[in-house]
Amino acid sequence: MACKTEHLQEHYDDVVRCLICSSKFCMRWCPSFEATKSEAVFSAGLNHFALGILTGLTEYTPSAVQRLYTCLSCGSCRDIRCVAEYLGPSVDSPAIVQAMRTDIVDSGIAPDVVEGIAVRTLETHNIFGDDPGRALPLDHWSALRPGETPEMVCFLGCVVRHKNPAMATAARRITQAVGTSTQLLPGEWCCGLPLLRMGFRSLAQQMAQHNVDVLNRSGARTIAFCCPSCHKAFTEVYPREFGLRLVPDACLLLEYVSQSLEGGGLQLTTDVSERVTIHDPCSLALARKEVNLQRTVLQQVPGLELVEMVRSGSQTRCCGGAIWVKELFPDLTKAHGQRRLQDAAETGARTIATACPNCWRALQEAARVNEANYAVRDIVELVADAL
Amino acid sequence: VSNRAYGVLRGRLESIVGSASVSDNDLDQFVYSGGASTAMPPVRKLGRWGEGVKPLFIVWPETTEQVRDLVLLAREHHFPLVPWGGAVGYRGGSQPVHSNAVVVDTKKMNHILDIDERAMTITVQCGAFVEEINLALDGLGYWFPMDPPSFCSSTVGGFVGSSAAGWFVPKYGYIGDLLIALEVVLPTGDILRTKPVMKHSVGPNLNWLFVGAGGTLGLTTELTLKVYPKPAACIVHVATFGSFHDAFEAAYAVTKRGAQPFVLRVGDEGHSINYLGPELNYLDLRGCTVVVGFDGDPAMVDVQERLALEEIARHGGTDLGREMGEVFMATRFNYFRSRKNPDYFTDVITTCTSFSKLEAVYWDLRCLYEQHDVYWSHHIPHFCQKGASLYNIYRVPATEEGLERCERVRREGFDIVLGYNATIEHHHEIGMLLADYVQAELGSGATVLQAIKDALDPDNIMNPGKLGLRR
Numbered sequence: 073m074a075c076k077t078e079h080l081q082e083h084y085d086d087v088v089r090c091l092i093c094s095s096k097f098c099m100r101w102c103p104s105f106e107a108t109k110s111e112a113v114f115s116a117g118l119n120h121f122a123l124g125i126l127t128g129l130t131e132y133t134p135s136a137v138q139r140l141y142t143c144l145s146c147g148s149c150r151d152i153r154c155v156a157e158y159l160g161p162s163v164d165s166p167a168i169v170q171a172m173r174t175d176i177v178d179s180g181i182a183p184d185v186v187e188g189i190a191v192r193t194l195e196t197h198n199i200f201g202d203d204p205g206r207a208l209p210l211d212h213w214s215a216l217r218p219g220e221t222p223e224m225v226c227f228l229g230c231v232v233r234h235k236n237p238a239m240a241t242a243a244r245r246i247t248q249a250v251g252t253s254t255q256l257l258p259g260e261w262c263c264g265l266p267l268l269r270m271g272f273r274s275l276a277q278q279m280a281q282h283n284v285d286v287l288n289r290s291g292a293r294t295i296a297f298c299c300p301s302c303h304k305a306f307t308e309v310y311p312r313e314f315g316l317r318l319v320p321d322a323c324l325l326l327e328y329v330s331q332s333l334e335g336g337g338l339q340l341t342t343d344v345s346e347r348v349t350i351h352d353p354c355s356l357a358l359a360r361k362e363v364n365l366q367r368t369v370l371q372q373v374p375g376l377e378l379v380e381m382v383r384s385g386s387q388t389r390c391c392g393g394a395i396w397v398k399e400l401f402p403d404l405t406k407a408h409g410q411r412r413l414q415d416a417a418e419t420g421a422r423t424i425a426t427a428c429p430n431c432w433r434a435l436q437e438a439a440r441v442n443e444a445n446y447a448v449r450d451i452v453e454l455v456a457d458a459l
Numbered sequence: 460v461s462n463r464a465y466g467v468l469r470g471r472l473e474s475i476v477g478s479a480s481v482s483d484n485d486l487d488q489f490v491y492s493g494g495a496s497t498a499m500p501p502v503r504k505l506g507r508w509g510e511g512v513k514p515l516f517i518v519w520p521e522t523t524e525q526v527r528d529l530v531l532l533a534r535e536h537h538f539p540l541v542p543w544g545g546a547v548g549y550r551g552g553s554q555p556v557h558s559n560a561v562v563v564d565t566k567k568m569n570h571i572l573d574i575d576e577r578a579m580t581i582t583v584q585c586g587a588f589v590e591e592i593n594l595a596l597d598g599l600g601y602w603f604p605m606d607p608p609s610f611c612s613s614t615v616g617g618f619v620g621s622s623a624a625g626w627f628v629p630k631y632g633y634i635g636d637l638l639i640a641l642e643v644v645l646p647t648g649d650i651l652r653t654k655p656v657m658k659h660s661v662g663p664n665l666n667w668l669f670v671g672a673g674g675t676l677g678l679t680t681e682l683t684l685k686v687y688p689k690p691a692a693c694i695v696h697v698a699t700f701g702s703f704h705d706a707f708e709a710a711y712a713v714t715k716r717g718a719q720p721f722v723l724r725v726g727d728e729g730h731s732i733n734y735l736g737p738e739l740n741y742l743d744l745r746g747c748t749v750v751v752g753f754d755g756d757p758a759m760v761d762v763q764e765r766l767a768l769e770e771i772a773r774h775g776g777t778d779l780g781r782e783m784g785e786v787f788m789a790t791r792f793n794y795f796r797s798r799k800n801p802d803y804f805t806d807v808i809t810t811c812t813s814f815s816k817l818e819a820v821y822w823d824l825r826c827l828y829e830q831h832d833v834y835w836s837h838h839i840p841h842f843c844q845k846g847a848s849l850y851n852i853y854r855v856p857a858t859e860e861g862l863e864r865c866e867r868v869r870r871e872g873f874d875i876v877l878g879y880n881a882t883i884e885h886h887h888e889i890g891m892l893l894a895d896y897v898q899a900e901l902g903s904g905a906t907v908l909q910a911i912k913d914a915l916d917p918d919n920i921m922n923p924g925k926l927g928l929r930r
Contacts, residue, residue, distance in 0.1 A: 095609045096547060112482075139485075
């Protein structure tokens with residue numbers, strides 16, 4: 073099947089760098105490999121296929137294209153055990169997969185399910201295709217007087233806006249307790265990162281441009297992101313990919329919470345008496361190597377006992393929450409979730425705390441589908457409980 | 460294969476392993492044609508994938524019974540089965556050679572079945588990685604001492620098929636030595652289970668029939684392996700010498716005096732510059748080297764360490780100290796630092812010979828490499844009680860000319876090795892790449908091997924075309 077290769081060609085050197093390693097150090101850490109045991113779905117297999125495309129030895133058939141979407145873009149192959157780091161930076165295999173998907177989308181041969189996610193995101197401005205009118209109402213937050221500019225804008229992201237109002241409530245309670253004038257963003261759209269990961273580069277740019285325009289016009293000094301993926305999109309990906317820059321400072325809401333606790337502006341007095349295990353999101357623990365922030369905050373919650381999973385911190389296991397995997401391969405998503413719940417079960421905790429709304433959604437869903445009795449909470453919610 | 464037959468076969472495979480464990484996805488077929496795992500990267504870079512062809516299906520069984528049913532189905536429908544473990548043998552042992560082949564990826568057979576602490580054995584399925592085995596043993600105070608660089612991706616079944624070695628063989632032995640018992644699904648569908656005893660005299664030990672057989676005589680499904688208490692003490696020294704001869708003699712003296720190092724390696728000048736130096740991040744390392752280490756009871760470690768240091772000094776060596784040994788243990792898999800230039804690639808002649816011939820083989824191969832301008836590195840990774848392996852790496856440009864030179868060097872190198880009655884391959888698989896040399900290596904043994912294959916596998920369904928056996 074004729075398909076463009078211009079985006080993939082840019083990654084030729086990295087493809088070869090990956091294949092120089094013949095020992096497959098990263099294989100065991102890939103969640104897709106773990107769930108399927110197929111060598112076609114982890115970085116070396118995918119890069120082998122990529123080289124086959126670049127050398128004309130294979131082609132993008134419909135089944136091969138579909139298989140390319142098993143990659144969760146979690147970065148375990150890149151960030152946990154890529155030995156290419158001895159030769160320079162780790163091989164960014166998720167970026168190579170993204171390049172292949174971009175060529176696929178540009179050639180009009182993406183799977184229908186993936187096209188469907190993109191179309192509905194464009195129409196509804198959220199990744200789930202939920203009715204925008206049923207999103208979290210803006211008056212949920214404290215209203216500002218006309219003409220007043222907030223100190224901080226809270227960027228909720230699709231999951232909090234449409235699926236987890238409890239987190240938004242928690243965020244509001246915390247900012248009120250600290251006394252930071254905070255506003256939600258009228259006209260917040262999906263950050264666009266999932267679209268970019270799926271290969272819809274121009275649509276992602278459209279989403280990014282809209283959000284950056286609105287955020288820059290807000291007049292706020294700081295944008296606090298509820299979701300580390302959204303944060304990464306605006307602070308790392310979009311400046312690099314599209315030259316788009318936020319004027320206000322950007323931080324994670326969790327960083328704001330941590331700083332408020334440290335500075336004494338936020339005081340936690342209510343005992344929560346819970347044994348909690350922590351699930352580190354890939355976007356934080358792998359991409360940003362940030363493992364202390366979430367623990368520092370949780371350790372300040374009175375009465376909370378923190379227990380670690382076997383795969384935690386910089387060796388976290390992906391929750392499997394990528395939306396394209398969920399919709400194309402529901403059994404795979406179920407397996408990813410089940411595996412992570414098994415990790416949690418080994419700790420004896422019944423509450424899983426995470427710092428990513430998308431992980432929250434995936435683990436909630438995993439608990440429901442697997443009929444497992446777990447409470448999944450965002451760390452911000454646990455902090456609000458202790459106010 | 461007609462569409463109807465294809466559909467029937469798929470249905471039968473699914474009835475054995477379940478639909479989620481059968482794939483004919485184009486991407487899977489391409490990857491399991493073997494190129495990703497077995498051909499050297501520059502060969503891939505040049506777009507040359509060797510002889511691997513796409514399999515019809517890839518299946519992932521989970522139990523011995525499923526493997527048996529696959530074998531029976533293969534006999535009924537006359538298609539070959541290609542066992543696939545970690546597929547890091549570099550010689551094409553897992554590449555299908557027939558377009559109607561079914562690849563049997565064993566990695567779902569990765570369960571730990573039993574740990575007998577008193578007997579100091581572990582029984583595992585064939586698809587377990589060493590890293591998984593050692594994770595299971597860790598909390599109990601034991602370990603499984605196979606430690607090749609592919610510890611995280613080689614399966615124990617694959618170790619048996621390729622007669623693999625780890626870094627610690629001078630004390631702990633090769634996979635065949637670590638093997639107590641095997642369960643093998645034979646190409647007839649019968650299941651062979653050998654006894655979990657350390658020795659018997661009731662005929663030949665059948666375990667050894669499958670060690671190095673490359674999955675051509677049956678598919679190993681379960682293994683009982685020796686495990687050891689985690690050592691209370693462990694020390695390693697790196698020492699430099701003025702010549703390969705002095706380094707070799709020092710290692711030989713340590714061995715001859717009865718010390719039992721868990722690691723004993725000798726390297727030449729090229730090894731210091733191109734491998735060991737970059738591994739240790741000690742780029743000024745020059746000369747020839749000995750790496751020697753002891754583990755176990757602290758008192759025994761202490762005695763043996765003193766003995767080794769005496770021999771290092773007696774042979775004019777300079778000990779770089781325990782600290783360098785610690786760096787060696789921590790960085791021993793950083794050999795990718797030696798592959799900095801993707802415009803070149805390396806191949807290797809991995810031979811094994813007696814102490815009396817080893818230096819002569821070394822110098823003849825080194826002269827050959829220098830003559831072809833491919834000299835890169837020679838070292839002895841496994842210095843054992845009665846002989847040693849010799850790992851001879853050569854480097855050529857990743858071009859068509861380079862590949863041709865590579866094959867010329869390999870051919871002429873094997874002539875040298877065979878002239879000394881040494882082996883053409885010490886611990887990698889034979890697969891397809893070296894299949895043409897098996898006759899020269901085994902002589903009349905090749906006829907015996909084919910006769911065994913014909914007797915056990917009358918339909919030639921088990922990994923045909925490997926090890927120089929009939930396609």
